[in-house]
Amino acid sequence: MSDAKPKAVVLLSGGLDSTTTLAIAKSQGFECFALSFDYGQKQKSELVTAANVAKIFNATEHRIMKISLSDIGGSALTDDNIDVPDFKESDEIPITYVPARNTIFLSYALAWSEVLDCQHIFIGVNALDYSGYPDCRQEYIDAFSVMANLATKQGVEGQKINIQTPLINLSKAQIIQQGVALGVDYANTTTCYQANENGEACGVCDACEYRKIGFFEAKIKDPTRYQA
Amino acid sequence: MSDAKPKAVVLLSGGLDSTTTLAIAKSQGFECFALSFDYGQKQKSELVTAANVAKIFNATEHRIMKISLSDIGGSALTDDNIDVPDFKESDEIPITYVPARNTIFLSYALAWSEVLDCQHIFIGVNALDYSGYPDCRQEYIDAFSVMANLATKQGVEGQKINIQTPLINLSKAQIIQQGVALGVDYANTTTCYQANENGEACGVCDACEYRKIGFFEAKIKDPTRYQA
Numbered sequence: 001m002s003d004a005k006p007k008a009v010v011l012l013s014g015g016l017d018s019t020t021t022l023a024i025a026k027s028q029g030f031e032c033f034a035l036s037f038d039y040g041q042k043q044k045s046e047l048v049t050a051a052n053v054a055k056i057f058n059a060t061e062h063r064i065m066k067i068s069l070s071d072i073g074g075s076a077l078t079d080d081n082i083d084v085p086d087f088k089e090s091d092e093i094p095i096t097y098v099p100a101r102n103t104i105f106l107s108y109a110l111a112w113s114e115v116l117d118c119q120h121i122f123i124g125v126n127a128l129d130y131s132g133y134p135d136c137r138q139e140y141i142d143a144f145s146v147m148a149n150l151a152t153k154q155g156v157e158g159q160k161i162n163i164q165t166p167l168i169n170l171s172k173a174q175i176i177q178q179g180v181a182l183g184v185d186y187a188n189t190t191t192c193y194q195a196n197e198n199g200e201a202c203g204v205c206d207a208c209e210y211r212k213i214g215f216f217e218a219k220i221k222d223p224t225r226y227q228a
Numbered sequence: 229m230s231d232a233k234p235k236a237v238v239l240l241s242g243g244l245d246s247t248t249t250l251a252i253a254k255s256q257g258f259e260c261f262a263l264s265f266d267y268g269q270k271q272k273s274e275l276v277t278a279a280n281v282a283k284i285f286n287a288t289e290h291r292i293m294k295i296s297l298s299d300i301g302g303s304a305l306t307d308d309n310i311d312v313p314d315f316k317e318s319d320e321i322p323i324t325y326v327p328a329r330n331t332i333f334l335s336y337a338l339a340w341s342e343v344l345d346c347q348h349i350f351i352g353v354n355a356l357d358y359s360g361y362p363d364c365r366q367e368y369i370d371a372f373s374v375m376a377n378l379a380t381k382q383g384v385e386g387q388k389i390n391i392q393t394p395l396i397n398l399s400k401a402q403i404i405q406q407g408v409a410l411g412v413d414y415a416n417t418t419t420c421y422q423a424n425e426n427g428e429a430c431g432v433c434d435a436c437e438y439r440k441i442g443f444f445e446a447k448i449k450d451p452t453r454y455q456a
Contacts, residue, residue, distance in 0.1 A: 067295055072339045100339035103379045107335045111300045111328035140378040147371035151331045156362040 005031040007118035008164070009109045010059070012036050014049030015191045016211055017124035017167055020179035022057050024166045025122045027182050033116060034059040035109055039101075040070025045199040049190040056188065065108055069098060102135035106144055106163070113161065114152050122164045128171050141165055172214025180220060187223035200227045233259040235346035236392070237337045238287070240264050242277030243419040244439055245352035245395055248407035250285050252394045253350045255410050261344060262287040263337055267329075268298025273427040277418040284416065293336055297326060330363035334372055334391065341389065342380050350392045356399050369393055400442025408448060415451035428455045 008030035012018045025032050034054040038047055047064055054062035102125065109121045125136040134140060145163045149155035167175050179186065191211045192201035201208050203226045215222035236258035240246045253260050262282040266275055275292055282290035330353065337349045353364040362368060373391045377383035395403050407414065419439045420429035429436050431454045443450035 063299070065296055065299060068293055069339070071291070071293060072336070072343055098339075099342035099381070100335055100376075100379055103338060103375070104332070104335040107328055107332040108300070110331060111297070111326075114327035115300055134381060134384040135379045137378070140375070143371070143375035143378050147331070147368070147375045148328075150365070150368040150371050151328055151363045153327070153362060 005029055006120060007031045007033060007113075007116055008120040008122055009033045009035055009113045009116065009118055010122040011105055011109055011124065012050050012054060012059075012062070014046045014051075014053050014189060015124075015207075016172075016179070016186060016189050016214070017126055017175060017191075018050075019053050019057075019184055019186075019189045020175050020182070021122050021124035021166060022053065022059070023179055023182040023184050025120075025164070026057050030120060030122075032057065032059045033112070033118065034062040035105075035112060036062065036064045037069075037105060037108070038064055038066045039098075040068060043190070043193060043195050045195050045197055046190050049188065049199055052188060063112070067104065067108070069101065069104070072099060100135070102133075102140075103144070106148075110148050110152060110161065114154050117154070119154070119159055120162050120164055122166070124167050125165050126167045126172075126175070127169065136168075138165070138168055141168070171217070172210050173217035176214050176218040176220055180218075185223070186215075187225070191224075196227055198225075200225045202227060233257055234348060235259045235261060235341075235344055236348040236350050237261045237263055237341045237344065237346055238350040239333055239337055239352070240278045240282060240287075240290070242274045242279075242281050242417060243352075243435075244400075244407070244414060244417050244442070245354055245403060245419075246278075247281050247285075247412055247414075247417045248403050248410070249350050249352035249394060250281065250287070251407055251410040251412050253348075253392070254285050258348060258350075260285065260287045260350075261340070261346065262290040263333075263340060264290065264292045265297075265333060265336070266292055266294045267326075268296060271418070271421060271423050273423050273425055274418050277416065277427055280416060291340070295332065295336070297329065297332070300327060328363070330361075330368075331372070334376075338376050338380060338389065342382050345382070345387075347382070347387055348390050348392055350394070352395050353393050354395045354400075354403070355397065364396075366393070366396055369396070399445070400438050401445035404442050404446040404448055408446075413451070414443075415453070419452075424455055426453075428453045430455060 012034040240262040
């Protein structure tokens with residue numbers, strides 16, 4: 001083994017969860033390669049936020065891949081014909097679910113990690129304060145890991161890929177507390193599904209609601225900039 | 229159940245294997261949605277070939293998704309700095325391997341199938357006459373299926389996604405025989421890793437070599453158009 005830091009590809013949207021995930025990967029001694037997607041999301045300002053966050057946490061590289069999920073449609077986050085709804089308690093998977101999004105994101109991370117000769121992928125999925133998305137659960141991540149190690153040259157040759165999900169069992173309040181302890185300034189992050197071009201949040205979508213409750217329960221002042 | 233045909237998303241490169249796969253899906257009574265990728269491959273003529281094949285087999289829709297595998301690099305098929313090598317017998321995974329390619333392709337197929345309310349995805353992977361790619365093996369496909377059914381809303385709600393690999397245990401000769409029996413004219417397909425803009429094959433890469441041997445062993449005249 002060399003003294004070089006182990007490498008990690010970190011999926012980074014510039015939101016609260018992925019920013020905290022990057023801070024955690026950094027604090028664990030990884031050399032971080034941040035990966036974001038321009039996937040036709042309505043909320044374009046998250047890419048600016050992500051670039052800023054990658055710089056703050058000194059990522060070796062920040063790559064934004066342009067992919068065309070909006071060609072597929074089927075979600076309020078990518079389809080111009082479907083509005084982002086206000087927050088509502090429900091057991092159903094909401095219309096903000098983007099079909100197979102994490103699978104597509106992790107597949108690109110897998111490809112990039114193989115080219116980088118990197119065996120760690122960090123993703124900020126969270127199974128508690130989430131919207132019921134199937135691709136945020138541990139059993140999904142475990143299945144992806146099994147598949148990933150059969151899919152790739154490095155997996156087959158014995159260099160096991162690890163999908164790291166440091167937030168998966170944390171509440172939003174615990175995520176915020178951990179991030180603050182690691183020096184994250186959440187004023188630099190954007191969580192809202194329909195933030196405006198200045199990165200100001202709507203305050204009424206699911207993502208805003210979970211974030212607000214998180215700051216309240218963490219007893220930390222909410223630094224989010226809301227639309228007037 | 230309605231009388232409507234079941235739907236299938238069919239991954240289609242316009243090569244011998246994927247064209248045969250489309251013919252098989254069609255012959256099994258599926259309504260076919262063909263999916264191709266403009267992924268920065270050197271061999272652009274395959275997209276023209278794929279569009280033609282989709283039309284011949286009467287696909288309900290043929291979608292070409294533009295994705296940026298060349299941004300990731302690491303393969304002779306997508307990286308301008310790496311030449312496509314001539315055919316060579318070897319136990320090693322060759323430089324034509326594209327990191328995580330089938331995983332990315334299947335992930336998009338999964339997303340599209342969910343939007344289409346479709347439970348079948350056809351992919352023409354083949355575990356025999358192939359180049360040792362890890363993502364062409366049955367165990368990889370099985371692992372992808374498990375993951376896919378945990379990843380998606382329709383999987384979680386009990387509408388199981390089936391990844392169909394009708395060619396996986398066939399020799400190239402058997403694939404050709406089956407295709408000819410289903411009316412495939414292989415003159416309309418392009419297999420070569422570095423075909424020219426007219427779709428004429430190089431005759432020396434792995435893909436050309438396996439195809440040539442296939443026609444020879446099938447005792448069927450090779451209709452491939454080679455570069456002068």
